[in-house]
Amino acid sequence: MASVRIREAEEGDCGHILRLIRELAEYEKLSDQVKISEEALRADGFGENPSYRCLVAEVFSAPGEPQGPRMVGYGLYYFTYSTWKGRNVYLEDIYVTPEYRGQGIGSKIIQKVAQVALDQGCSQFRLAVLDWNHRAMALYKALGAQDMTETEGWHAFRFEGEAMRKLAGK
Numbered sequence: 001m002a003s004v005r006i007r008e009a010e011e012g013d014c015g016h017i018l019r020l021i022r023e024l025a026e027y028e029k030l031s032d033q034v035k036i037s038e039e040a041l042r043a044d045g046f047g048e049n050p051s052y053r054c055l056v057a058e059v060f061s062a063p064g065e066p067q068g069p070r071m072v073g074y075g076l077y078y079f080t081y082s083t084w085k086g087r088n089v090y091l092e093d094i095y096v097t098p099e100y101r102g103q104g105i106g107s108k109i110i111q112k113v114a115q116v117a118l119d120q121g122c123s124q125f126r127l128a129v130l131d132w133n134h135r136a137m138a139l140y141k142a143l144g145a146q147d148m149t150e151t152e153g154w155h156a157f158r159f160e161g162e163a164m165r166k167l168a169g170k
């Protein structure tokens with residue numbers, strides 16, 4: 001039987017991670033928003049002062065099967081700060097490729113993020129999900145997360161592009 005390993009990403013994984021980032025954006029019907037390049041992922045995640053960290057899920061074939069390990073999922077996260085709670089982890093992306101869903105891989109990635117968060121002195125980790133993605137929401141709730149829109153009414157905002165330039169006077 002095939003086995004799964006979750007490990008920290010290495011710089012050489014960035015091409016595969018980008019492939020999975022694009023698959024997730026397609027799933028989210030927001031592919032046109034993906035501007036990132038493999039070079040940027042390499043520079044931003046593996047330089048002197050990395051902006052993110054990433055876990056990858058690899059499937060190893062059963063003995064006798066020719067294929068090497070395949071990267072079938074990832075969870076990309078970084079550290080943020082709460083004035084109420086201190087250090088936090090923000091899970092930016094979580095994705096498992098369709099043929100490997102429902103086998104516990106996504107839950108394993110989320111468990112590992114919780115372990116990293118605790119090991120790094122964080123009291124919580126957060127993530128955002130699109131309002132139609134009920135299956136993902138059901139999974140997060142089943143694992144113990146609270147929906148902050150439901151319980152506290154939070155909305156996510158961003159400044160971007162022209163709006164940000166105008167604001168900055170540039």
Ligand SMILES: CC(C)(COP(=O)(O)OP(=O)(O)OC[C@H]1O[C@@H](n2cnc3c(N)ncnc32)[C@H](O)[C@@H]1OP(=O)(O)O)[C@@H](O)C(=O)NCCC(=O)NCCS
Pocket residue numbers: 024027094095096097100101102103104105106107108128129130133135136137138139
């Ligand atoms: C959400 C996701 C990462 C979970 O990974 P996974 O390996 O399938 O998760 P697990 O096997 O640990 O848990 C299975 C549960 O995931 C949930 N799930 C969420 N989205 C799902 C999907 N698109 N397909 C199948 N199951 C999904 C289901 O509740 C499922 O439980 P069920 O089999 O009882 O229905 C993965 O399904 C995925 O990549 N989905 C598409 C992209 C996505 O929604 N990403 C999250 C964006 S916020």
